[in-house]
Amino acid sequence: MAESRQIPVAGNFRKRKENASEISFSDFSNPWTFYALFSRDDLTVATWLIEQGLLGRSRPCERADCDGDMRLARRSGRPLGYTLRCNRSRDHEVSIMKYSFFERSKLDVRDIMQLIKTYLEGLSLGMTSRYAGVSYTGTAVDWGSFIRELMKEYFHVRLSQKKMSGIVEIDESLFGRRVKFHRGDPNKGLKVWVFGMVERSTNSLILYPVKDRTADTLIPLIERHVEKGSTIYSDGFSAYFHLNDMGYRHFTVIHKYSFKKTYKNAETGDIEVVHTNRIEGAWKHAKDYFRKMSGTKASQWEGHMAEVSKYN
Numbered sequence: 412m413a414e415s416r417q418i419p420v421a422g423n424f425r426k427r428k429e430n431a432s433e434i435s436f437s438d439f440s441n442p443w444t445f446y447a448l449f450s451r452d453d454l455t456v457a458t459w460l461i462e463q464g465l466l467g468r469s470r471p472c473e474r475a476d477c478d479g480d481m482r483l484a485r486r487s488g489r490p491l492g493y494t495l496r497c498n499r500s501r502d503h504e505v506s507i508m509k510y511s512f513f514e515r516s517k518l519d520v521r522d523i524m525q526l527i528k529t530y531l532e533g534l535s536l537g538m539t540s541r542y543a544g545v546s547y548t549g550t551a552v553d554w555g556s557f558i559r560e561l562m563k564e565y566f567h568v569r570l571s572q573k574k575m576s577g578i579v580e581i582d583e584s585l586f587g588r589r590v591k592f593h594r595g596d597p598n599k600g601l602k603v604w605v606f607g608m609v610e611r612s613t614n615s616l617i618l619y620p621v622k623d624r625t626a627d628t629l630i631p632l633i634e635r636h637v638e639k640g641s642t643i644y645s646d647g648f649s650a651y652f653h654l655n656d657m658g659y660r661h662f663t664v665i666h667k668y669s670f671k672k673t674y675k676n677a678e679t680g681d682i683e684v685v686h687t688n689r690i691e692g693a694w695k696h697a698k699d700y701f702r703k704m705s706g707t708k709a710s711q712w713e714g715h716m717a718e719v720s721k722y723n
């Protein structure tokens with residue numbers, strides 16, 4: 412009789428299962444890590460949320476006549492089985508959710524985290540509500556807009572003051588979605604110009620949806636984000652015509668090969684050959700991202716610009 416066929420070892424799953432207690436809960440790119448964390452006991456989940464700064468471990472007592480400290484204490488029936496209790500009096504107590512991101516929601520923290528994860532991965536709100544087991548019309552819609560607001564804020568705080576230097580590639584690209592069941596004008600789909608800047612040394616990326624591609628629109632964005640004295644590579648688009656007069660070393664593309672571009676400084680005539688095209692990689696990444704995204708979300712540009720930008 413023939414030797415029985417070997418069953419392949421389920422390497423990753425077995426390893427994960429055996430080492431479940433050693434999982435680092437910092438990288439959630441693999442969903443398994445996420446579920447391994449949020450299916451564990453309350454203490455593990457609470458500790459993780461505290462470590463991430465999403466929940467507080469202690470705070471001064473809220474009572475006007477008390478100078479005690481409120482600390483984390485076990486209390487069954489409370490969210491995650493914990494409460495914040497004063498060291499002076501057992502009666503002085505507040506929910507660990509108070510003042511937190513989760514404060515106003517009646518949902519279990521695990522459902523909220525599931526909801527956020529699914530939504531940020533680009534799934535529709537319908538899928539999101541199903542995964543988290545919450546109602547679509549009330550809960551998921553509210554959380555969807557809450558998350559978008561936060562992403563917008565994050566974008567403004569993190570990216571709006573960012574300065575690039577060294578070599579910076581700039582480009583514009585038309586983003587659009589094919590509308591499956593469009594009625595009337597087929598050109599009416601969601602189409603928008605996006606202006607992008609990539610800093611070579613860090614590979615960081617800033618994207619802006621722009622209303623048009625005029626110098627009046629694009630130049631202020633370059634001045635906001637690119638230090639004077641930097642080298643800028645762009646296509647030959649006329650909006651960038653005056654960058655050399657504005658304190659930049661500006662090179663425009665004169666020839667396109669499959670793996671490199673040759674740029675010429677319009678003022679000095681200097682030629683520079685560029686072997687990588689970071690901005691084109693960035694466009695591909697961003698377009699793949701938007702293609703996967705549902706229509707309603709794609710219309711929320713600012714928040715998603717931040718999301719795309721964090722890939723680098």
Ligand SMILES: [Zn+2]
Nearest residue numbers: 472477497503
């Ligand atoms: Zn107190």
